[in-house]
């Protein structure tokens with residue numbers, strides 16, 4: 001039985017391991033001060049929110065982070081799911097689906113009118129899950145680094 005709950009200060013060591021594995025998955029690096037700030041803002045639970053999944057032995061097996069923002073196409077807010085990761089040893093047993101459902105339920109209670117996220121076009125594993133729980137919009141992402 002996997003439980004999903006809001007991230008608390010006691011989750012820091014487990015969150016660190018999952019966060020670093022997620023960054024490694026993206027072959028990227030995040031400066032230590034950014035990681036500190038990210039965890040602090042998740043704990044504050046004001047602008048950034050996070051949940052952690054633990055298996056029946058209490059082992060941390062996944063994380064999800066999200067935020068809300070106003071939008072011109074609604075009087076309410078949209079919910080953006082920014083990070084999703086499941087430990088490779090725990091994949092394929094519903095944790096990823098459960099983490100997305102957790103955000104959807106939270107966003108529904110919060111009054112958001114939709115949950116959305118981005119993924120790499122070639123992330124076939126993630127897209128197998130996403131195609132089951134959400135609708136692909138066909139939008140393409142552009143950005144300008146500053």
Ligand SMILES: CC(C)(COP(=O)(O)OP(=O)(O)OC[C@H]1O[C@@H](n2cnc3c(N)ncnc32)[C@H](O)[C@@H]1OP(=O)(O)O)[C@@H](O)C(=O)NCCC(=O)NCCS
Nearest residue numbers: 084085086091092093094095096097118119125126128129
């Ligand atoms: C994407 C990810 C979060 C999925 O987590 P997960 O716990 O394995 O997903 P689930 O077990 O909830 O899978 C849900 C569904 O997707 C399908 N699925 C998941 N992985 C699959 C795979 N490798 N091949 C085929 N189907 C797969 C399952 O069949 C399942 O469907 P079902 O519930 O109807 O049987 C996980 O693979 C991961 O962390 N990947 C690396 C990081 C990443 O890509 N994050 C997303 C960035 S946008």
